[in-house]
Amino acid sequence: MLPPSPQIALLAYLDKSSEGAELLSTVTQARVGYELFQRVTGQDQIDKYKKECILAIADYCKKHPNASKEDLRKEVGKQIVIFAARVDAL
Template sequence: MADEWSLGNAELLQQIGTLVWAVNDDKAPKMVENMAALKIGYELYQRLSGQRDVDALRNQTIMNIAKFVKDHPKASKEELTKEVSKQIWLFTQKLEQM
């Protein structure tokens, strides 16, 4: 869902223009106003909270763990635990730097 709702700067400005038009035009459908407000709100939340960056970091951590498992199919439980712990530690370090 995040990719579908993600707005670049130009799209965000377009949605703001749509919202201004819908609010000021009595003939504009209420649904247009509501959708523009939702898209703007979602994008502002993503940008201000940094949630998009956290999600990308989490996905990268998962991919790193999956790559290790794929590259080391016969790894012991201890090796897997060590690698997962390492990846989680790296995740928390990068998160603290944000």
């Protein structure tokens, strides 16, 4: 779970509350840590690839509304193979 939004922390800091500066510092550190984790693990790229895979399957279904179950299975399999190859390449 992410910490409070930076806007809330900034508002507390600007209101000169006693914990405002500490809260802003903590939230900023947490956000930077989260971003670093996403970049180091490649999770942001994996999420992007997953979204592209789902969209490609949805697009196929939209363009081929009368496709057989076998055709759908083949397309889903193809998109999953592409997704897996992209993730392996990270």
